[in-house]
Amino acid sequence: MKKALLVNDLAGIGKITLHTASPLFSISQIETALLLTTILSSHTGGFTNIYKDNYTEGMQQFLAQWMDLELNFDAVVTGYFSENKQIDLLRDYLEKKLPNCPLIVDPVMADNGRLYQGFEQTYIHKLKELVAKANLVLPNITEACFLTDTVYRKEGIDERYLEDLSQKLIDLGAKKVVLTGIPFSDTIIGMSYYDATTQELHYYQEEKIGGHFTGTGDLMTTLLAICHIKGLPLEKAIPNMMTWMNQTLRYTLTHQTDLRMGILYEPFILELVGIINQLLKENVS
16 A cells, blocks of 8 residues: 655644545545644634644654654655744655655645745745655645746736746756646636656646635645556546546535535545546556
8 A cells, every 4th residue: 555644734623734635545545644744723714813833843753753763655745834944854854764755745835926924035945945856846826936936927827837837846856847726817727737757738727616715725735646646647637636626616615604614525535536546547558
């Protein structure tokens, strides 16, 4: 069975990050280990009076124990870090214990043209160091712009702009690039995929579902990390995962009274397993 180390925050309420990733990895037959970066009473999207435990000291103690263990993983998947030191801790562990382990990086730090509160230029630099080692990096457009010192566009995004952003991330050291949440128009959203080996850009579009959803980026990162670890071609996996996720968003709009609680993907888990199994069959034949 494949094994993955998931490095991210954990919220008590709201289906984001590890709350979403851990069960989906399990149903996809990938065993997981968890390295927490932050513990929150809820995610930060719309809630107040949030308890937040910056878990740097705990993370340090986790890794101190793991240094004495012979742990092996088929991939390390990273998400949110609360401070620069956490990135340094992980990089040190990877260099000493898992130097050849594939790295999947979701460089969580920004959206809509702005850095999230608390992040500065030094944090961007630290994430660039992770991206340089990444087999797969999955930024949104804003994060890709910060990582590559590119002017952010909210509209007028075309194939040339996407290819330029992707190539700059490849130049940093990443091997494969997926750009997420691309606003092609007011009604169309999409993704793109660029591989350093083929130097071909693929992009995909779907109807934008109205409503402010929490955790869509986390969910898509999880789905594509699973596909990548299983060796599935991302150019085929991405459109399938986009269609599946849009189905869950439509269902959520009609059945979830509080969108802060996250996406209702549970009724579609068997369908997801079927999609992944079908992609695996096609990849073998």
